[in-house]
Amino acid sequence: MLPARACNLQGCPGKGTVLKFRGQKPMEKGVDNWPEQLRDRWSGEIQWNSPMAHWCTLQVGGPARAIATPATRAELQSLLVVLAELGVCWRVIGRGSNLLVSDAGYDGVIVVLGRKFAAIEQQTGEKDGKIQVRVEAGCSLMKLVNWCTGQGLEGLEFAAGIPGSVGGAVVMNAGAWGKEMSEALAAVTFLSRSGEFVERKKGDLAFSYRHLETESMIVVVADLLLQAGDRQAIEKRCSQLMRDRKEKQPQGQANAGSFFKNPAGLPAAGKLIQDAGLKGVRVGGAQVSEVHANFLVNIGSATAQDFLDLMRLVQEKVFERFDVWLEPEVHIL
Ligand SMILES: Cc1cc2nc3c(=O)[nH]c(=O)nc-3n(C[C@H](O)[C@H](O)[C@H](O)COP(=O)(O)OP(=O)(O)OC[C@H]3O[C@@H](n4cnc5c(N)ncnc54)[C@H](O)[C@@H]3O)c2cc1C
Incomplete structure (x- = not known):
């Protein structure tokens, strides 16, 4: 199973x-x-x-x-x-x-939740010396990062280059370069399955590595707390991180970012996959990227089944070699 x-x-x-x-x-x-x-x-x-x-x-x-x-x-x-x-x-x-x-x-x-749920608004008054920003879940992370840069607000530079929505980033507790979404959040407003809006403060939210327990609710709005900073310095950091991504991650091939979660207390998933000799391995049109082994890429003709089979192959080979079962970070529907 x-x-x-x-x-x-x-x-x-x-x-x-x-x-x-x-x-x-x-x-x-x-x-x-x-x-x-x-x-x-x-x-x-x-x-x-x-x-x-x-x-x-x-x-x-x-x-x-x-x-x-x-x-x-x-x-x-x-x-x-x-x-x-x-x-x-x-x-x-x-x-x-x-x-x-x-x-x-x-x-x-x-x-x-697309572009019609994409408003960004700076709230009046500071909290704990930080600026409060309210953003709707359909806003793209990149739009938010660019907006923050323009306003001279720091705290989200790590998200530069992550191609998701704010709602997806909150649910995934998206992160990079040692930082994650939960650090910038003050509260989240959800719509429950029974159609009620529910606000949860950060202290009441169960964040973990690439996960927020949502109780099957929809993230509608995120309230962020950001630090006033120097606009040019923020811009420079974002550009540097975007360059690092370009260097380390596959370009021009469809993918979903890191396919597997990094196992706790062990080398990163990409390192394990690479050391198991799986870089470049293909199933149909799905391939373990030659550039970064934790990226499974679509070389043009992949089916979802190709990705599932490749995922399974990677899991089995890494397990055989290192006795570690990699868990997908990608959600499977
Ligand atoms: C090139 C590339 C680079 C990436 N780099 C990173 C990275 O550095 N760090 C990182 O963490 N991730 C990275 N990712 C993965 C991905 O971008 C993030 O996980 C992102 O936060 C997902 O957002 P999304 O809007 O695309 O979510 P989706 O893929 O649409 O959904 C992801 C999950 O969230 C749920 N969901 C989405 N929106 C909502 C909502 N409003 N309310 C409730 N549930 C919701 C969905 O049902 C699904 O279960 C990368 C992906 C790519 C393609």
């Missing part, structure tokens, strides 16, 4: 589950004509049968039955209400830069 992390089911009631939703009449799970009902009852933007390969940086994955892109918090809230009533599985994504979706696709609704 593959010990890969299964997807955390965000909006997937168990088969036969009877949903109770905000006092409304409970409905049996899985209304057969849910696409028609969704179209009739929710007026936001939906794309039908869209290949997930178009929504993920690995560029693999079969079609999602529906991709819903709410434009406002009210639209997101009403979408969850309708999906719960229809008993339809859903999953929220950001930029798909840490996702491997199966070739079979996703028989439910992928909720995308």
Whole structure:
């Protein structure tokens, strides 16, 4: 049995589950004509049968039955209400830069928090001598890093070059160069599965290495605490880190960043994979990068199954050689 992390089911009631939703009449799970009902009852933007390969940086994955892109918090809230009533599985994504979706696709609704959820706002007043910034989850990390640089705010330079959304970065507790997202966060506002907005202060959030325990809620807003700094110095640090990335990471080949988590107290996953002699190894169109062994790249024609098979091969070979089972950092859907 593959010990890969299964997807955390965000909006997937168990088969036969009877949903109770905000006092409304409970409905049996899985209304057969849910696409028609969704179209009739929710007026936001939906794309039908869209290949997930178009929504993920690995560029693999079969079609999602529906991709819903709410434009406002009210639209997101009403979408969850309708999906719960229809008993339809859903999953929220950001930029798909840490996702491997199966070739079979996703028989439910992928909720995308995109550019319409991308506002950044400096809050009035300081806290503990730091500047408070509020940012919506659909904002790209790069846009946020550039905005902070422009405002002379430091603390997020490590994120320069990470291609995800703010929501994805919070959920992944994204990090690089010894720093991680949780360090800059003061609070996170979620939308719960039952459609309520819930604010959690940092002290109440369970962050760990590349993980935040979200209790299957959607990250909607992140509150950050950043330090006032010198704009040029911040810009210089960001540029240097971007150059370092270019040097150390594969360029021009679709990937999802580091594929495996670094095992605690051991050499980095990339070093273990390299020392197991796996650099350049291929399964179909998926390859262990020649540049950085913890990057699995799409050499142009990969399927999701190629990535799953290559992942398994790497796990087995590293286990044989070092008695360590590498856990994927990439979420598998
Ligand atoms: C070239 C490259 C370099 C990378 N470098 C780094 C790096 O240095 N450090 C690092 O940590 N990562 C890195 N990554 C991985 C990735 O960019 C990060 O994990 C990023 O934070 C994921 O954000 P996303 O919006 O793409 O999330 P997605 O891939 O869309 O989603 C990731 C997970 O988060 C969930 N999710 C997304 N948005 C929300 C939300 N609003 N609410 C609740 N759940 C949500 C999804 O369901 C999924 O489980 C890299 C990736 C690439 C392609």
